[in-house]
Amino acid sequence: MKPGSLFSRKAGLGLLAAVLIVGFGWVVARSGPLSPIRVTSLRVEAGALSPAIFGIGTVEARRSYLIGPTAAGRVRAVHADVGERVRAGQVLAEIDPVDLDERLRSSEAAHTRATSAVAAAEALRKDALARRQLAELNARRYRDLGGRSFVSTSAVEGKQQELDSAAATLEASEANLQGARQELRRLQADQDGLLQQKRNLHLLAPRDGLVISRDAEPGSTVVAGQAVLRVVEPESLWVKARLDQGRSRGLAVGQAAEIVLRSHASTPLAGKVARIEPLSDSVTEERIAMVSFERIPDGLGVGEMTEVTINTGSAQPGLVVPNAAIKPMAQGAGVWKLTEGKPRLTPVKLGNTSLDGAVLVVAGLAAGDEVVVHSERELAEGAQVKVVSQLVGAPR
Template identity: 35%
Template sequence: MTRYRFVQLAVLVLVTAGLAGGAWLFLFQPVSVQVVETERDVSIQVFGLGTVEARVVSRVGFEVAGTLIELHADYGDRIARGTLLARLDSREQKARVAQAKAVVAQAESAIRQATATIERAQANLTQKAQANKRRRELVEGGGVSIEASQDAQAAHDMARADLAQAQSAVEVARANLEQAKAQAAFEETRLAKYALYAPYDAIVISRNRELGSMLAPGEQLFALVDPKTVWVLAYIDEAKAGRISVGQRAEVTLRSLADRRFSGRVARIDIESDRVNEERRVYVRCDECPAEFHLGEQAEVVITVSALAEARLVPQIAVSGMEGRNGVVWTVEDGHLAQRAVKFGQRTLDDRLEIVDGLPPGAEIIVRPHAGLRTGRAVTVNRPGERP
């Protein structure tokens, strides 16, 4: 019995010693930690999802009604400015143009006739004026009666009135000619609207009607896009968009070309944000966009808003008590653990925070806090390239 109790006591002593040793190792042996290294030339970036769009997209059609009789472009065609796209049946309008030109010719003939009338009236007035002068001279010498002189004066006055009337007729004829020319120009202009031309170098992205279709004025026939104006519309969280400005560098990744990155720059920032999603609309234009593009394709955009010449960055998961730009981190100070309330500055795209205030000189920040950390405990620091 005594021997059995002795064995029990020995086992108890061994267990107690083991537990005490384990507790000592857990509580007092230096713990191994990894600390933040100072980094240089750190890019601060923001991320957003968006779609491929174009600044210039035109939905074109005829300004007049008519039957579609010619089609010279189709979906996917690349067309130059001034290229004929389509034509309407214009026979009736051509007849109106011919009629208007005939009216112009009539008006020009009327002017020539009125001008001839002026010349005749002018000659008649000259003849009547001479006759009237002779009669007045003869009346003074008693050669003719006063009645004959009065008749000559009346004939002179009538000739003067005829000339004035002829001159007025010329003015009316000229006005009629101007009106006829204006009407002819109107009909010519309207005739030109029966043909549809490309307003700029473009790509046809849709064609809505077939030959023989009746089109109403303003009805869309083609949708055109200017390939030089293709850009990416990105939606950026307002909380991260404050430092974005026009001209900043950006990278675009298209969903269909996920293994490629296209460099670009911020071209425009909308004044109005999305009120529902609380996002800012930012437009990025590629420096070298792919030759083929697809409007509406999803794209990822990363914009570089600033760069830090030198910074110590701590992962957000290593921060406790995060409130705004303040939080608490574990530090190594003189070989022992401590906790410090620090202030943060910029945030990187991978959720690391720049520490700008709160660290005493010589303090180092622990990257991955784990169980067993307590204030004052001794530590050993593992640095990249060193064996633990």
């Protein structure tokens, strides 16, 4: 091989190696662990945030009534259907009486017999009372005659014995009369109970309302307490809202709320917190609040999904940063503050949080400070960073 060609080959290999080394260094410097970390940042500005809570809810009725029998029976007729307005006292359904009419007739016969028994006992008492009065007169007369020795002592004792017997007969008749009257009252109570059962076979509307459910049809057998119809008062509709426990601080009755119905997503409705349930959901970590409408919209249905926003306080001034800029620290919260182009983790004290992800910083920063919002990887104190407008699709 000629010396010139050997030299040219070695020079080419050296040049290629140099290019590879330079390229490798460039790659390491631009995208390797030694490359600057790309971040997005913003300047802190003063502002004010109003605390609010957002939650999902369902429309429910504050007053709803399950209309059903007090004893097991078979449905004979249903006179109302879903969607109908009903009036208080209106017959909504009827239960088949089965043998109740026969039991009533039997009770009436027993009541009539007991009435006759009371009359007979009263007659016997009157007879016993008359006999005792006569025996008392005879006994008194014979005592007078015996005191003047006109009759014997045995005759006086006989009349006294007749008086004692008449008194005992009177007591027995009074006891029989009392027992007959008690039996009459018992039968009257039984009869009243059967009449009440018969009245209960007519299922009446307790209040003016709207039928929202028809759960049994004629011929169906229902048990005591089982609903045949469900009636609600449309004027008592409100929203059962579920709110994050972690953001429910400051929630109170009477606070203003905004309700957005799923059927009218573009029309927010005004409302207010009517009640805060004392029992929270420990599984979903939610508090439950009942939110009433200032004006109930027409055609509102029970069970409709809603979105609820509750204002829990007045606006608080401070410095506003996005929630993404907040980083957890051992002593609380902090932000990566850019000082001379280097990130420094700075503790901050936070205030209100808005629903759009903004956080109020009440201490730790000053207006005009530059803080990191997002970074392509974990930051460290004094790390090399490069501020870009966006991370996705940004040139390196």
